[in-house]
Every structure is written in C-alpha cells, then in structure tokens.
Amino acid sequence: MDAKEILAKRAIEYLKDSNIIGIGTGKTSTRVIKEIISNKSLFLSKRYISSSIDSEIQLSSNGFNVLSLFSGILPDIYVDSFDYLITHESKQPIMIKGGGGALLREKLLSYNAKFRLFIGEFNKIINNNHSIIKIPIEVVPVSVNYILKAIQSMNFEVEIRSGSGKMGPIISDNGNILIDINFPMDKNTELCKLDSEIHQIPGVIETGIFCNNLYDIIILADDNGKIEVIKKS
Ligand SMILES: O=C(CO)[C@H](O)[C@H](O)COP(=O)(O)O
Incomplete structure (x- = not known):
C-alpha cells in the first residue's frame, strides 16, 4: 500500500x-x-x-x-x-x-x-529554509500584467502558469488566469502577512496560502x- x-x-x-x-x-x-x-x-x-x-x-x-x-x-x-x-x-x-x-x-x-x-x-x-516553493494565485485575466509587475516590485519571481500542451496561460475552472510566485523560504517573510499583502493588489481573486x-x-x-x-x- x-x-x-x-x-x-x-x-x-x-x-x-x-x-x-x-x-x-x-x-x-x-x-x-x-x-x-x-x-x-x-x-x-x-x-x-x-x-x-x-x-x-x-x-x-x-x-x-x-x-x-x-x-x-x-x-x-x-x-x-x-x-x-x-x-x-x-x-x-x-x-x-x-x-x-x-x-x-x-x-x-x-x-x-x-x-x-x-x-x-x-x-x-x-x-528547511532553502526550498523554493510555488505559491499559486488566481487573478482576473485583464489584470494579469499589472499583478505580475506589482509582485515583481515586492522582489519576488512570478510567472503565468502554462503547459500541459495547452498554448497560453492555464485557465482555472472559474475562467481566471493562474500565476505562481517562486517563493524562497529563506526570505524573511511571514506567509500569512504575504497573503494579506497580495490580497490588496487589485485583480487578485485568491491565493493558495491557507x-x-x-x-x-x-x-x-x-x-x-x-x-x-x-x-x-
Ligand atoms: O491544491 C491542490 C489542487 O489545487 C491539491 O490538493 C494539491 O495540488 C495536491 O495535489 P496532489 O494530491 O496531486 O499531490
């Protein structure tokens, strides 16, 4: 088993x-x-x-x-x-x-x-403090490039989710775009605080931080x- x-x-x-x-x-x-x-x-x-x-x-x-x-x-x-x-x-x-x-x-x-x-x-x-984890965020499609810029200005690497043979972004069941932050765990950021900060960005629907x-x-x-x-x- x-x-x-x-x-x-x-x-x-x-x-x-x-x-x-x-x-x-x-x-x-x-x-x-x-x-x-x-x-x-x-x-x-x-x-x-x-x-x-x-x-x-x-x-x-x-x-x-x-x-x-x-x-x-x-x-x-x-x-x-x-x-x-x-x-x-x-x-x-x-x-x-x-x-x-x-x-x-x-x-x-x-x-x-x-x-x-x-x-x-x-x-x-x-x-451990050396992992890079992916933090998914669901965003309203038209806001995606503004959100990418806002997250980059917080000094995080972020990308639109793509792949699985599909051209262009992966679209959620709700018709939205998914993006992923490549989040280094050694950054001194509190994940719950990060969750609240990301929620302040217009166009963000939800994050994968529970x-x-x-x-x-x-x-x-x-x-x-x-x-x-x-x-x-
Ligand atoms: O959050 C999820 C889907 O959005 C899943 O719970 C998470 O990705 C784990 O998946 P798996 O069971 O395939 O390891």
Missing part, C-alpha cells in the same frame, strides 16, 4: 458518518474518490460538492449526486490534500494549495465546511505505513 492509498483509506473512515461530503482536487483526492467508488453501497446515498470540474466528473460519471457550489450548501466534511505543509514549532501549520489549479474553490470549501480533513505525504512538509486554521485535522503518511495526525489546537 502506498502513502496515498493509506491516506485515502483513513479518509474514508471520516467520511462514512457525513451526509454532504466536500471533495478536493488532485491525485490524492482522486484516490479518495476511488475508495468512495469501491465502497459504493456505503456512499451512494450521500451528496457531494467538489472543488473542481475534474473531481465532479469523476463522481458524477460514477452515479454520485454532486451538488452545485451555487447551492451554498455547507459540507459536513471537506477532504483534500496540499502541495506543501509549512510547519513551525510554535505556530499553526500553513498549507500551500493550488498546484491543481483549484485553489479558489478549495478555499471556499475549507472555509465553509463544518470539518476539514487534509491528507498528504510526509515529503510535502517544508521545514492560513488561519483552515483545517481541523491533517493526516500525514509515508509508503512504509508511518502515520502522524496533527489536530488543530
């Missing part, structure tokens, strides 16, 4: 007792969806709300009832992963999300869910079966 499978099976235990289940986006969330599909008899009667078109397709094509985000329904539980987990001895952990481009809907669901469960491998923990306790439990695992649970204090 690899770490993602261990984590997906753990997640299922938390989902069993909930009626409205929020599901994130990415490889880990896809593994959770696979577990849901393999336990269909337990999970078919529940309702789902997802952070992306990708997860919605996986669920609805397997017969699961996916609610629209326009419903404004609060999930009983939201399960998702993260790209990086920044741990400090004395402070609450901070997650960086949005590698899969779903950061806005992910923050929306994390903010509004009654219980938030995040799962990820130990190697997503960043605790501060302010947007979790209840984080479960970490590795391929050898080592598991650690971090609970919000």
